[in-house]
Amino acid sequence: MQRFSLSEVPFEIAPLRERLLSAHAGAYASFEGWVRDHHSGRAVAGLRYESYAALAQSEGDTIMAEAIERFAIVDACCVHRVGDLAIGELAVWVGVSAAHRDAAFAACRFIIDETKGRVPIWKHERYADGDADWLHPTAPA
Amino acid sequence: MQRFSLSEVPFEIAPLRERLLSAHAGAYASFEGWVRDHHSGRAVAGLRYESYAALAQSEGDTIMAEAIERFAIVDACCVHRVGDLAIGELAVWVGVSAAHRDAAFAACRFIIDETKGRVPIWKHERYADGDADWLHPTAPA
Amino acid sequence: MSRLTVLYFASLRDAAGIASESVEADARDLRGLYESLRARHGFALPVERLRVAVDGAFARWDEAPRAGSEVAFIPPVSGG
Amino acid sequence: MSRLTVLYFASLRDAAGIASESVEADARDLRGLYESLRARHGFALPVERLRVAVDGAFARWDEAPRAGSEVAFIPPVSGG
Numbered sequence: 001m002q003r004f005s006l007s008e009v010p011f012e013i014a015p016l017r018e019r020l021l022s023a024h025a026g027a028y029a030s031f032e033g034w035v036r037d038h039h040s041g042r043a044v045a046g047l048r049y050e051s052y053a054a055l056a057q058s059e060g061d062t063i064m065a066e067a068i069e070r071f072a073i074v075d076a077c078c079v080h081r082v083g084d085l086a087i088g089e090l091a092v093w094v095g096v097s098a099a100h101r102d103a104a105f106a107a108c109r110f111i112i113d114e115t116k117g118r119v120p121i122w123k124h125e126r127y128a129d130g131d132a133d134w135l136h137p138t139a140p141a
Numbered sequence: 142m143q144r145f146s147l148s149e150v151p152f153e154i155a156p157l158r159e160r161l162l163s164a165h166a167g168a169y170a171s172f173e174g175w176v177r178d179h180h181s182g183r184a185v186a187g188l189r190y191e192s193y194a195a196l197a198q199s200e201g202d203t204i205m206a207e208a209i210e211r212f213a214i215v216d217a218c219c220v221h222r223v224g225d226l227a228i229g230e231l232a233v234w235v236g237v238s239a240a241h242r243d244a245a246f247a248a249c250r251f252i253i254d255e256t257k258g259r260v261p262i263w264k265h266e267r268y269a270d271g272d273a274d275w276l277h278p279t280a281p282a
Numbered sequence: 283m284s285r286l287t288v289l290y291f292a293s294l295r296d297a298a299g300i301a302s303e304s305v306e307a308d309a310r311d312l313r314g315l316y317e318s319l320r321a322r323h324g325f326a327l328p329v330e331r332l333r334v335a336v337d338g339a340f341a342r343w344d345e346a347p348r349a350g351s352e353v354a355f356i357p358p359v360s361g362g
Numbered sequence: 363m364s365r366l367t368v369l370y371f372a373s374l375r376d377a378a379g380i381a382s383e384s385v386e387a388d389a390r391d392l393r394g395l396y397e398s399l400r401a402r403h404g405f406a407l408p409v410e411r412l413r414v415a416v417d418g419a420f421a422r423w424d425e426a427p428r429a430g431s432e433v434a435f436i437p438p439v440s441g442g
Contacts (some may be wrong), residue, residue, distance in 0.1 A: 121441030122372035262361030
């Protein structure tokens, strides 16, 4: 199972979650990032995610391996969209199964934080006023 | 929308999650508790949840109101199964939408912790060796 | 004397062999009511490990039993 | 002189007007290579805010440019 992947098209969560189900796991934590209609006080019309695909894949793989190593989890998966997204669309999904909820929550948080901080994906926001911009945050988002 | 509910039958997550989607929400955290095949080193064959339904409902409602009050979230929902459950079945589900992930994770954790600690629901485990027992934990589980 | 209904859940119900019963309470407070029922049914759980509810809301152990009310003894919960 | 390929992403690509180009690198290290390309294309981001990758793996700024390699300058990321 490939734990990290980029998707150029909308993807279904259900089959991904299904793969994490296990008779040994009592806890499952998940996170979803959705495209919001506002950012820093500006009305957002839509956005585009661009990635350096080869490096994003290897960095994503590294993050998932770190999560498996650090936390007492059964399995984990993360999918990040690239391309054009509309308001309300799913941008990123993380799912983690574990025997206990402490590890499930901690690993889920770790994966989304590291993905946002390290994986070479960039967000290009189009604003309602016609402006558009690349987001290059100065501090960890 | 009733934010907390007990369910005597298996329930679908998708329509519950759907109700939490919002153009204002950029983050969604969820938690699921599944019936594990082991507990404290013993092989578990299945379990039954019993509740004091009237008090469980009012205490659940209180927890959800506290979560809405304490955290910067858009909405939240929690459903807990009662009755007989097999290994791998969904026992409890929590979903939270928020503008940002900090609040989504914190509220999701709060709701599952408080539900486990305060809502009058009891777990009766049947073990593979034929034994069975009510779980009355001495410390917060 | 107050006639009221007592509800039993989980291990208390198993020990009592019934889910509820109507009792004549002569105890001064709910704590005393539990102690007398514990003696009758042989409940393992001491009052310190329970909570008590009256008519569907959590109550205090030092409240007096009210005639016609529904009293529930709440063992440590284990949902989730 | 090392002929290599440079990849541009996000605001760097917009500023350069191209996604990649083949360059003759005469800089001593990758930091120097970025500085020369920054001067040519007018990139707003200083080297301190970037990371650098060579052939699909993160690299160090003090590495020497290698002929035939693929160098990518990584602006601050904003996925999630």
